[in-house]
Amino acid sequence: MRVMAQMGMVMNLDKCIGCHTCSVTCKQAWTNRAGTEYVWFNNVETRPGQGYPRRYEDQERWHGGWVLNKRGKLVLKAGGRVKKLLGIFASPVQPELKDYYEPWTYDYKTLVDAPLGDDFPVARPKSLITGKDTKITWSANWDDDLGGSTENGHLDPIVEKVRRESEDKIKFAYEQTFMFYLPRICEHCLNPSCMASCPSGAIYKRVEDGIVLVDQDKCRGWRQCVTGCPYKKIYFNHKTGKAEKCTFCYPRVEVGLPTVCSETCVGRLRYLGLFLYDADAVTAAAAVTDPQELYDAQMDVLLDPNDPAVQAAARAQNIPEDWIDAARRSPVYALAKVYKVALPLHPEYRTMPMVWYVPPLSPVVDLLRDQGHDGEDHGNLFGAIEALRIPVEYLAELFTAGDADRVTAVLKKLAAMRSYMRGISLGNDPDDSIPEAVGMDGQTMYEMYRLMAIAKYDERYVIPKAHVEQAHDLEEMGCSLDFEGGPGMQDTAHFGEASGRPVPVAVETFNALRDRQTSDEPPGGTSLRGRVNLLNWDGTGAPSGLFPEKALFPDKQHTEAGASPGSGTPAGEQP
Amino acid sequence: MLASEAEPGSVVEISTMDIVLWGVLPYVMVVVLVGGLVWRYKYDQFGWTTRSSQLYESKLLRIASPLFHFGLLAVIAGHFFGLVIPMAWTRAVGMSQDFYHFNALFVGGIAGVGTLGGILLLIYRRRTTGPVFMATTTNDKTMYVVLTAAIVFGLWTTLASVFEGEHGHNYRETVAPWFRSLFIFQPDIAAMAGAPFSFHLHTLVGMALFVIWPFTRLVHAFTAPLHYLFRPYIVYRSRDRDRQSTGAATSGTTGTAARRGWSAVGTRDRDTRNR
Numbered sequence: 001m002r003v004m005a006q007m008g009m010v011m012n013l014d015k016c017i018g019c020h021t022c023s024v025t026c027k028q029a030w031t032n033r034a035g036t037e038y039v040w041f042n043n044v045e046t047r048p049g050q051g052y053p054r055r056y057e058d059q060e061r062w063h064g065g066w067v068l069n070k071r072g073k074l075v076l077k078a079g080g081r082v083k084k085l086l087g088i089f090a091s092p093v094q095p096e097l098k099d100y101y102e103p104w105t106y107d108y109k110t111l112v113d114a115p116l117g118d119d120f121p122v123a124r125p126k127s128l129i130t131g132k133d134t135k136i137t138w139s140a141n142w143d144d145d146l147g148g149s150t151e152n153g154h155l156d157p158i159v160e161k162v163r164r165e166s167e168d169k170i171k172f173a174y175e176q177t178f179m180f181y182l183p184r185i186c187e188h189c190l191n192p193s194c195m196a197s198c199p200s201g202a203i204y205k206r207v208e209d210g211i212v213l214v215d216q217d218k219c220r221g222w223r224q225c226v227t228g229c230p231y232k233k234i235y236f237n238h239k240t241g242k243a244e245k246c247t248f249c250y251p252r253v254e255v256g257l258p259t260v261c262s263e264t265c266v267g268r269l270r271y272l273g274l275f276l277y278d279a280d281a282v283t284a285a286a287a288v289t290d291p292q293e294l295y296d297a298q299m300d301v302l303l304d305p306n307d308p309a310v311q312a313a314a315r316a317q318n319i320p321e322d323w324i325d326a327a328r329r330s331p332v333y334a335l336a337k338v339y340k341v342a343l344p345l346h347p348e349y350r351t352m353p354m355v356w357y358v359p360p361l362s363p364v365v366d367l368l369r370d371q372g373h374d375g376e377d378h379g380n381l382f383g384a385i386e387a388l389r390i391p392v393e394y395l396a397e398l399f400t401a402g403d404a405d406r407v408t409a410v411l412k413k414l415a416a417m418r419s420y421m422r423g424i425s426l427g428n429d430p431d432d433s434i435p436e437a438v439g440m441d442g443q444t445m446y447e448m449y450r451l452m453a454i455a456k457y458d459e460r461y462v463i464p465k466a467h468v469e470q471a472h473d474l475e476e477m478g479c480s481l482d483f484e485g486g487p488g489m490q491d492t493a494h495f496g497e498a499s500g501r502p503v504p505v506a507v508e509t510f511n512a513l514r515d516r517q518t519s520d521e522p523p524g525g526t527s528l529r530g531r532v533n534l535l536n537w538d539g540t541g542a543p544s545g546l547f548p549e550k551a552l553f554p555d556k557q558h559t560e561a562g563a564s565p566g567s568g569t570p571a572g573e574q575p
Numbered sequence: 576m577l578a579s580e581a582e583p584g585s586v587v588e589i590s591t592m593d594i595v596l597w598g599v600l601p602y603v604m605v606v607v608l609v610g611g612l613v614w615r616y617k618y619d620q621f622g623w624t625t626r627s628s629q630l631y632e633s634k635l636l637r638i639a640s641p642l643f644h645f646g647l648l649a650v651i652a653g654h655f656f657g658l659v660i661p662m663a664w665t666r667a668v669g670m671s672q673d674f675y676h677f678n679a680l681f682v683g684g685i686a687g688v689g690t691l692g693g694i695l696l697l698i699y700r701r702r703t704t705g706p707v708f709m710a711t712t713t714n715d716k717t718m719y720v721v722l723t724a725a726i727v728f729g730l731w732t733t734l735a736s737v738f739e740g741e742h743g744h745n746y747r748e749t750v751a752p753w754f755r756s757l758f759i760f761q762p763d764i765a766a767m768a769g770a771p772f773s774f775h776l777h778t779l780v781g782m783a784l785f786v787i788w789p790f791t792r793l794v795h796a797f798t799a800p801l802h803y804l805f806r807p808y809i810v811y812r813s814r815d816r817d818r819q820s821t822g823a824a825t826s827g828t829t830g831t832a833a834r835r836g837w838s839a840v841g842t843r844d845r846d847t848r849n850r
Contacts, residue, residue: 081804088800089644090629090637097630097706129631130705196808199800204810217620220798221627238631238710241624 003303003314005323006190006210006275006354007248007463008332009262010342011183012452013360014414015269018145018181020044022261029260030247035239037103037128040140041246042261044183048156048394049143053099056232057346058157063093064230065193065349066286074287074350076196078227084199091223095232101138103128146179158397178391180360182398185261186233186246187345187353188212190277190301191286194245197228202243208466209274210354211248219243230349254466255510268455273330273462274323275354276303276314286350291401294347301352302337305330326464331451332356339440339448341410343399358452359395359407361414378419378434385411413438413448421449589764596779597767601757604782611789612797625795631706639700643693649686650729653679658754662747680737687730694723718791725784728777735773744771750778
């Protein structure tokens with residue numbers, strides 16, 4: 001047994017209102033650069049819908065993830081090493097920009113500059129790729145809220161599949177019955193097929209926390225990872241020619257802060273915490289024959305952090321004590337393995353994804369209420385879950401490789417929790433028959449309720465900080481919390497601001513974030529030793545230090561400049 | 576064609592120009608190529624990429640790019656066969672001059688035409704596909720001119736031999752000995768000087784290509800990912816390996832800290848890590 005720690009996320013889909021705040025803040029933090037216009041490390045899809053990029057789940061077309069070969073061995077669906085190298089001159093299966101969308105902007109300048117005339121000036125859309133006029137035909141959220149689903153709904157690969165398997169049964173029901181949102185980030189898989197596809201070996205999994213990253217220096221732009229990832233969560237930066245992906249906000253996580261998408265989530269539906277898993281068991285678990293058993297196999301790989309044997313093995317692997325403690329308090333472990341209400345997305349891709357989802361129950365409740373039933377009564381709820389076969393099948397295609405019973409079991413637990421807690425809220429004695437009906441006891445169900453409904457900040461996010469002794473393993477080399485000038489310290493080194501080791505991004509971000517949150521003044525670059533950290537730029541004005549400071553009287557300066565070059569005018573100093 | 580039929584290194588007069596071109600330039604080229612590659616590898620890892628434009632356009636690329644690249648691999652193999660392996664060796668194994676000639680022209684011709692067709696198609700695509708053209712830098716354009724010229728002139732030498740037939744120039748008596756002599760630092764300038772103009776031109780443009788190579792996107796060829804065949808699928812960045820290399824107490828063989836002399840630019844950790 002080789003115990004490793006893995007940062008994981010759970011999203012409670014019941015709470016997602018599809019506001020896209022996570023996507024927007026993620027984009028502002030990570031992908032607001034040229035070349036990444038179309039890149040959404042975090043996106044929110046309306047389901048049923050085609051997803052992003054369009055129809056990414058159709059692996060017969062995109063060849064992502066792993067499959068078992070005839071001998072039952074795990075192989076990349078897009079082909080083995082030799083086949084990949086032979087196809088390297090033009091990646092055979094590669095999404096094009098049109099499968100995402102062509103990013104654009106508007107020539108707003110026209111609105112200001114247009115000469116006086118009879119017609120109102122119009123800001124025309126301009127392609128960010130060609131710079132020319134463009135016609136907007138698709139975007140990252142074109143089919144948001146079932147927009148155009150009568151036209152495009154059938155293009156959802158899962159709708160296609162469910163329809164194929166249940167003939168026309170769902171045809172009429174699905175438009176009326178349900179719609180939900182699916183926020184997606186990189187799954188930070190235990191068995192990542194992007195990594196296996198990378199010819200350069202530039203994609204790696206961090207030993208300390210399992211975050212999957214692309215080494216931007218080692219990446220050579222062969223693009224095989226884009227094909228390899230079945231979730232299409234690796235993007236090609238077309239300006240730098242390198243692959244980029246969700247970083248799990250490692251500079252934040254290393255100092256104990258939640259990821260940007262989690263922190264800004266309006267519905268507070270995201271949970272962050274540690275899993276302990278057996279790294280030696282991953283490959284065998286991913287090679288289970290029956291796709292519907294992959295969920296169980298994945299469960300078996302996750303280790304119980306309360307088990308003394310596991311703890312001892314973790315210590316033997318140099319996992320620090322507070323990390324083991326964090327694993328014990330991990331909300332994601334609780335939701336995934338203790339309460340068993342969180343399910344992995346598309347386990348059939350055999351990548352062992354580590355971002356989990358609590359399937360949505362709300363549509364069931366709403367439906368019952370609309371039909372005049374008591375939507376919170378567990379008898380009614382259980383019945384409704386059984387009756388609503390179609391959404392359950394749809395959910396099953398997403399989360400359990402088609403095993404509807406498993407999804408039903410989860411939904412029943414959620415329904416039971418509602419019903420049980422309503423009884424308590426109304427002042428009745430706890431009805432322990434309700435939790436028993438779903439194989440839980442009252443105490444556990446109450447704890448689950450605490451975690452899912454009360455969802456306190458420090459219970460949702462249990463993020464152990466990066467360790468001093470591990471500092472060298474982390475992305476930011478020389479980064480640790482007792483770093484000279486780390487959190488709590490921001491002194492310059494002995495020989496002025498450019499001397500000494502550079503401040504790691506994680507520490508810099510931590511300090512700048514705290515500065516901004518606790519000070520009344522707009523953020524300045526004074527604490528950054530003359531460097532600029534855009535991770536903290538909130539979009540107001542120009543970040544100080546990025547551009548040379550403007551002279552106070554530019555015209556006057558200009559005329560006098562020749563006379564005294566280099567005489568430092570104090571013009572641009574901070575007040 | 577008198578000069579070409581002369582025995583290598585006998586009749587041809589060697590001018591200063593010949594010495595510069597065939598005695599000095601090749602070494603300058605190697606210095607720039609190797610030095611440039613080392614410099615770029617050390618300081619511009621982030622810029623070391625294929626800069627693929629497949630995201631913009633895939634249809635034409637999927638035909639043109641493999642055509643060009645596989646053609647080029649064949650061309651490289653042909654150059655190796657023609658330049659490195661002495662004529663005496665092929666004779667020794669019983670390969671007749673005619674047979675060699677036929678093969679070189681037939682296989683080489685096909686490879687050359689494929690490569691040329693590939694690159695012309697790629698250039699056409701680059702020019703006509705809006706986004707691809709937008710992403711084309713001056714550096715790329717310069718590189719394309721030199722690369723295409725090298726291919727065209729190379730193909731010209733091959734085709735010329737086809738039309739000249741039996742009386743064609745035998746580069747294995749001029750260019751090839753000169754090429755081999757470069758490696759023992761005794762350049763046979765006379766042999767090369769005796770080769771016809773088309774070969775001179777092709778060689779010069781080829782050397783120009785190698786000179787600009789490290790400073791263009793062509794560098795991706797030097798990081799062809801052959802190690803992919805042998806590496807494990809799942810890559811962990813190991814704590815233990817880093818510990819060893821950064822541990823102050825150990826006199827680790829991998830750590831720069833233990834090494835004498837100048838430290839590389841950057842933080843110590845960055846430089847010792849996974850390199």
